[in-house]
Amino acid sequence: AQKVTQAQTEISVVEKEDVTLDCVYETRDTTYYLFWYKQPPSGELVFLIRRNSFDEQNEISGRYSWNFQKSTSSFNFTITASQVVDSAVYFCALSEANSNSGYALNFGKGTSLLVTP
Amino acid sequence: DVKVTQSSRYLVKRTGEKVFLECVQDMDHENMFWYRQDPGLGLRLIYFSYDVKMKEKGDIPEGYSVSREKKERFSLILESASTNQTSMYLCASRQSWSSYNEQFFGPGTRLTVL
Numbered sequence: 001a002q003k004v005t006q007a008q009t010e011i012s013v014v015e016k017e018d019v020t021l022d023c024v025y026e027t028r029d030t031t032y033y034l035f036w037y038k039q040p041p042s043g044e045l046v047f048l049i050r051r052n053s054f055d056e057q058n059e060i061s062g063r064y065s066w067n068f069q070k071s072t073s074s075f076n077f078t079i080t081a082s083q084v085v086d087s088a089v090y091f092c093a094l095s096e097a098n099s100n101s102g103y104a105l106n107f108g109k110g111t112s113l114l115v116t117p
Numbered sequence: 118d119v120k121v122t123q124s125s126r127y128l129v130k131r132t133g134e135k136v137f138l139e140c141v142q143d144m145d146h147e148n149m150f151w152y153r154q155d156p157g158l159g160l161r162l163i164y165f166s167y168d169v170k171m172k173e174k175g176d177i178p179e180g181y182s183v184s185r186e187k188k189e190r191f192s193l194i195l196e197s198a199s200t201n202q203t204s205m206y207l208c209a210s211r212q213s214w215s216s217y218n219e220q221f222f223g224p225g226t227r228l229t230v231l
Contacts, residue, residue, distance in 0.1 A: 009157075033217055035219060037222075042224065043126075043205070043224050043225040043227075044222055044223065044224045044225065045207065045209075045222040046222075047219045047220075047221070050217070050219055052217070091159065091160065095217075103214065103215060104150060104162045104165055104175060105160075105162075105220060107152075107159045107160040107161075108159055109157060109158060109159035110159055
């Protein structure tokens with residue numbers, strides 16, 4: 001069963017618009033970690049943020065913000081005032097403490113964001 | 118900065134060939150991973166290694182094997198390449214055996230099997 005769902009396959013926005021990328025996860029563990037990665041056209045995944053299951057505080061880093069809600073099993077990512085350089089594929093991922101896969105990351109299928117001038 | 122390098126960015130092979138994909142990390146990380154990435158499927162785990170000479174199957178190990186003789190190097194082997202193994206292959210490393218630590222990724226190898 002898919003553990004991480006990113007329902008939005010592709011999103012297209014015009015520069016300076018705000019955009020939210022959705023992530024819904026599924027786990028039976030009480031201890032887990034959620035991650036967001038960015039994959040620009042160059043191909044290399046870049047780590048953006050980690051959030052543990054006991055910390056529901058929202059986080060802001062410049063134009064990026066993350067909203068973690070355990071009640072809805074969601075970890076959404078918002079880009080404020082989007083820029084062309086934000087164009088990339090964004091992946092949400094889950095790492096479970098009681099994993100039998102070496103705590104490997106369970107990735108969503110990714111959301112492709114295109115920001116046009 | 119952690120650096121994960123992969124031997125080739127692009128590779129073209131023929132069906133039936135034995136293919137080696139090499140990955141090297143320079144931060145003394147214990148754990149290393151191989152994923153493949155396909156459109157609409159995201160990243161799927163092929164194999165991982167939590168230490169030298171240790172290896173474990175991931176979600177889709179069929180048709181692949183791995184080797185980790187040295188801590189910094191993790192090789193993915195396609196014993197007899199097939200067209201359905203055409204994909205982007207991503208290597209990653211992680212400091213240690215923990216769900217907390219993030220993984221660092223290489224640039225990927227785009228393999229085409231003809």
